[in-house]
Amino acid sequence: MRYLSWIITLPIAVIAVSFALSNRAAVTLTLWPIPFTVETPLYLVALVTLFVGFVGGGIVAHISGAPRRRTGRFDRRRADRLEREVVDWKARAEAAERRIAGQNAARTLTEDRTAA
Numbered sequence: 001m002r003y004l005s006w007i008i009t010l011p012i013a014v015i016a017v018s019f020a021l022s023n024r025a026a027v028t029l030t031l032w033p034i035p036f037t038v039e040t041p042l043y044l045v046a047l048v049t050l051f052v053g054f055v056g057g058g059i060v061a062h063i064s065g066a067p068r069r070r071t072g073r074f075d076r077r078r079a080d081r082l083e084r085e086v087v088d089w090k091a092r093a094e095a096a097e098r099r100i101a102g103q104n105a106a107r108t109l110t111e112d113r114t115a116a
Helices: 002-022 042-064 066-115
Strands: 026-031 036-041
Touching: 002 042, 026 042, 036 042, 042 066
Parallel strands: none
Antiparallel strands: 026 036
16 A cells, blocks of 8 residues: 555656746736735646645545544444443353353252252
């Protein structure tokens, strides 16, 4: 998995550096209702836009996965509760088996004494 991450990340990084080196021309950004002007390199505008889109996509993916995560937490809690219940029932069954074995041993001992 780590190698796959490098196989994907390395070409993207090379493309981003190549893009930044070839698009160093300055562009002027203005925000229409506010009299605010910034002059910045084109590559910075493009890379910041891509980064904001990446983060926005991550947020949307995280929000859309919430129901599945909630279901997973519910299922995990239920499985843990059922496992504890199984352990409890096994302990009860073992105690019942010991009690029955003790009663059978007592009957056998009583029958041997009465027969003698």
